[in-house]
Every structure is written in structure tokens, then in C-alpha cells.
Amino acid sequence: MSTKNSHNIAAQLRPVLTRLVRKMRKLSPIDTPLSQTERAVLVSLENQSLLSAELAVIEKITPQSMGQVITHLNSLGLIEKTPSATDKRKVYLSISTLGKEMIQQVRNERDEWLSKAISEVCTAQEQEILKAAIGPMAKLVEF
Known part of the structure; x- marks a missing residue:
């Protein structure tokens, strides 16, 4: 594929993806008192325990700002805090059961909305195109 063609696809795809991501973020429950950074921290802690400093690096925020996120x-x-067995100055953070439930609730609501949108506005052929696009989109995410 030519570079020009790739550029044209990128120019058309980027604004659509941006709008879709924004719309999905807005679908979070109104009564959820979490910022986008706080939700991202919960997702980061979903499968591993991390130190506050590690989370700050992942989220690209200052340690002081991460401290406020963790406090909230x-x-x-x-979240749950667990002191390090080898260094008492370190505290590992992990997601609590309540945190997991909240993240799953947000995912379920987003999945329900997206499923409804796909079924109501896309033809069967368009749904197959979307399904086929998942693989290439996943490659872009991993690039």
C-alpha cells in the first residue's frame, strides 16, 4: 500500500476514533466520582500490585499528584495497601474487590452501549466489516 493511501486512511480514521473514545468515556456512570486518571490507575492495578512511584510513571504524572489520586x-x-515484606518504606497498591466491581460496571455499560449502537445503526455487512477490522486495529494499538 502506498504511503499516500496510508496517510489518507489515517486522516479519516483518527477523528472518528477520537470521537468514539470520547463518547465511550462519557458513558461512565454519572454518579462515579472518579477522574479518568483514577480509572486508569484502577485498570493498571487490576492484574498487579504496584508502588505509587511506578503508577506515577505509568500515568505520566508527578508523584505528588499520584499521592492525591491514591488518597482519593x-x-x-x-484500592488496598500492603507494606513490602522486604522494605517497610514501600507500600504496594492493589485494586480492591469494590474497585474491580466498579471497573466491571463501567465496562459492562460501555459494552452494552456499543452493542446497541452496532446492532441499531450497522447493517449485517457493516457488522462483519467491523469484526474483520478488530485484528488490524489491535495491531495499531500494539505498534
Whole structure:
């Protein structure tokens, strides 16, 4: 495929993806008192325990800002703190059961909306095209 063709696809795809992501983010429950960064921290802690400094690097925010995020998540009971067995100055953070439930609720709501949108606005042929596009889109995410 030519570079010009790739550029044209990128120019058309980028704004559509941006709008879709924004719309999906807005679908979070209104009564959820979490910022996008706080939700991202919960997702980062979903399968592993991390230190506050590690989370700050992942989220590209200052350690002080991460401290505020952690304080808020902890006050809501969404994370758990575990002191390091080898270094008492370190505290590992993990997602709590309540945190997992909240993340799953948001995912379920987004999945329901997307499923409804696909079934109501896309023809069967368009649905097959979307299904076929998942593989190439996943490659883009991993690039």
C-alpha cells in the first residue's frame, strides 16, 4: 500500500476514533466520582500490585499528584495497601474487590452501549466489516 493511501486512511480514521473514545468515556456512570486518571490507575492495578512511584510513571504524572489520586481511591475503598515484606518504606497498591466491581460496571455499560449502537445503526455487512477490522486495529494499538 502506498504511503499516500496510508496517510489518507489515517486522516479519516483518527477523528472518528477520537470521537468514539470520547463518547465511550462519557458513558461512565454519572454518579462515579472518579477522574479518568483514577480509572486508569484502577485498570493498571487490576492484574498487579504496584508502588505509587511506578503508577506515577505509568500515568505520566508527578508523584505528588499520584499521592492525591491514591488518597482519593483509598478513601473510596477502591484500592488496598500492603507494606513490602522486604522494605517497610514501600507500600504496594492493589485494586480492591469494590474497585474491580466498579471497573466491571463501567465496562459492562460501555459494552452494552456499543452493542446497541452496532446492532441499531450497522447493517449485517457493516457488522462483519467491523469484526474483520478488530485484528488490524489491535495491531495499531500494539505498534
